[in-house]
Amino acid sequence: MRIRSMSASTALPTPNPRRTRPLGAVLALALAPGIAAHAASTLAQRAAAARAAAESATNACAAVRPFYWEIGDARGMLASGSVERAGHRGAPTYAAHTVMAIASASKWPFAAYVVQREHGRLTPQQISMLNFTSGYTRFRFCFRWQTVDGCLRRLGNGDRVDSEIGKFHYSGGHMQHLAAQLGLGAADNAALATAVHSELGDNIHFVYTQPQPAGGMAMDAASYARFLRGMMDGRLLLGRMLDADAVCADPGICPGRATYSPIPDGMGWYYGLGHWIEGTPGSAHAAYSSAGAFGFYPWISQDLRWYGIVARRAHSFGAGVPSARCGIQIRAAWMTGALPSPAHASH
Secondary structure (H helix, E strand, C coil), X not given: CCCCCCCCCCCCCCCCCCCCCHHHHHHHHHHHHHHHHCCCCCHHHHHHHHHHHHHCCXXXXXXXXXXXXXXXXXXXXXXXXXXXXXXXXXXXXXXXXXXXXXXXXXXXXXXXHHHHHCCCCCCHHHHHHHCCCCCCCCCCCCCCCCCHHHHXXXXXXXXXXXXXXXXXXXXXXXXXXXXXXXXXXXXXXXXXXXXXXXXXXXXXXXXXXCCCCCCCEEECHHHHHHHHHHHHCXXXXXXXXXXXXXXXXXXXXXXXXXXXXXXXXXCCCEECXXXXXXXXXXXXXXXXXXXXXXXXXXXXXXXXXXXXXEECCCCCCCCHHHHHHXXXXXXXXXXXXXXXXXXXXXX
């Protein structure tokens, strides 16, 4: 049974089936050929299929090279690899212990910190700041030498837009305000990391390069995997609240309830407490994720059986969606133990 937070959950609108869903379609098409073989797939078959998908020169993963990928369960990593551009020589560009800025993938660990600190009992205001409906949408960025409060005072970062209250709007301002309200306003990068470590555990290694809970972390895939496993094995309470307080996060499907999302319109994704829900909450083929703008893409399957990561550091914003496309195809191959058909490989 999933533990829900103390507030009532927002009603979930029904997605419009006539709209296209680019990333969701990738997963559905990739899963279809191998559904019958799903139960019979061995770990070796799953690993081979995932590796072939990651290394394919014709699917979405070809466009995001170089990257590191990993899939595992609550006990540990089960398959992984470093994929390079053609002609690469020498050490892998990315490996399990390559530290990189993870941008918005920082949101999931911060949400887990808040849930852990509050023992799973969130106030309605805290929930609105974690599912991005609080109205604090005017937020740009922080300088690395600032504090949490110092960043809020910069260029209107602390402003609330009353017309956005109750509507999903993807912005770092929600979490910035929440951190200040939790007493972290005077925290610089080091103090913010110390506070979050106190709840997540010292074995999950990270630093903040900006005092920005929603996007300031630098981390390696190995540590992020330990964080994901902490949710899967029950040590971190957010793992039992991944469907709690979910809101429609797709302006293309619920324009009156979602005003801005970095994910393409029409995908039908929802947003929970600091993470995306890829599909309708609770559905068998949904997944939980937290893609970062530089291309770091972590996920957990809806049944909490598997986790995965695509890790890379692009040098411009907008790399999260391409990494998600790749990660979805690797996940589909793992789930079925078979590669998508060639006709669907380039979706």
